[in-house]
Amino acid sequence: MNKMIEYLLQFGSLDSEQIQFISDRGKVTTLVTNEYFSEAGKTPRYVGFILKGIFRTCYYNNKGDDITHDFIDENNFVTDMQKFEAQTAATEYIQAITDCEVIVFTKKDWDDIGKTIIGWDAITGQILRKCVVEILERRNFLVTEDATTRYLSFMKKFPSFINRIPLSYIASYLGMAQPSLSRIRKNIS
Amino acid sequence: MNKMIEYLLQFGSLDSEQIQFISDRGKVTTLVTNEYFSEAGKTPRYVGFILKGIFRTCYYNNKGDDITHDFIDENNFVTDMQKFEAQTAATEYIQAITDCEVIVFTKKDWDDIGKTIIGWDAITGQILRKCVVEILERRNFLVTEDATTRYLSFMKKFPSFINRIPLSYIASYLGMAQPSLSRIRKNIS
DNA sequence: CAGGACATTTAACAAATGCTAAAAAGCGTT
């Protein structure tokens, strides 16, 4: 739980009573590889804070291809934010792609924290802003750069992912076919 | 100013005193086509709410190409959020691509609103969440779909942009060369 | 309405990437 509190304290201050209030509501759970944290068509039940492991968000396009939109790893919140807030059906999957350890909060507990802790909106707002910037940075270059550049940037930003994640996920995240990614890897080395 | 208040009221309630407080701090200004709202290398001075016109965010990649990242139009806030909050130098330009009319807020006034109005964080947090979802929806398909599909989706989502925006901006936004976009337009019709 | 500046289209060729299927490599289990 401490890792999460540390994370939160980067974005605002919390006294020990508030920390206790938050801690009391988080439950540590584990997911095994390939297990879903939330599923398309179902209402997301939890916000999670990742203690260990990597998740991906993904969906099936109209050709039936499995497309990975993003990877999320240790020391980050994971949730289908808007669908969780609105408690409506998600359109994407969130899947554990390694064994994972997560602190989860139910909607009720998350709302209670928001109502109880003055400044909670400011903290989550800041986290959100940081996430937006990161997402844009990560995804903008995917649109404009060629395949080799995209892969090199990915390696640079997520060196630890290369050997922990199936190549097919990386290929679809980078917007290319898997054989193309293989070819690129060969050319680089 | 009313258009902005209406927009805000979608995300939370404000009493007439609060509305007055906000209105007193916004100044209506105009920008002509090609004028910058904020510039790379400079600290953003304003948050804006667009009453009329279209902006784009853009930057120059390492080959010197002018790349458009996004379009923003009427009835939306426009700002380099994180750089504005932190008051540090921006890395992108925000440029008017039509004549524009905008309500602007200085950093000081924006902060004063945040300090004065209870629930402001909650309102801006909601707007932020909505923006994140929209940005992701708009940009995710750019990575995985082919050029024709990307253009068709763009036309569907922004039919009014096609005749108001230079094609070169649209081409770079969609991640393709301008002659490719021309070819696609020909094939479609 | 002529001229100039800028935006868009066209064409031909080059390069990159997609697609398919088969081969190879890796991995866990027995």
Add this chain to the structure above:
DNA sequence: AACGCTTTTTAGCATTTGTTAAATGTCCTG
């Protein structure tokens, strides 16, 4: 070590997209 299963690589060919430069179109100004 051998087997089955999954992942990754390879190869050849088809298709898409990029690149460059010239031609055409459009709009504004004098």
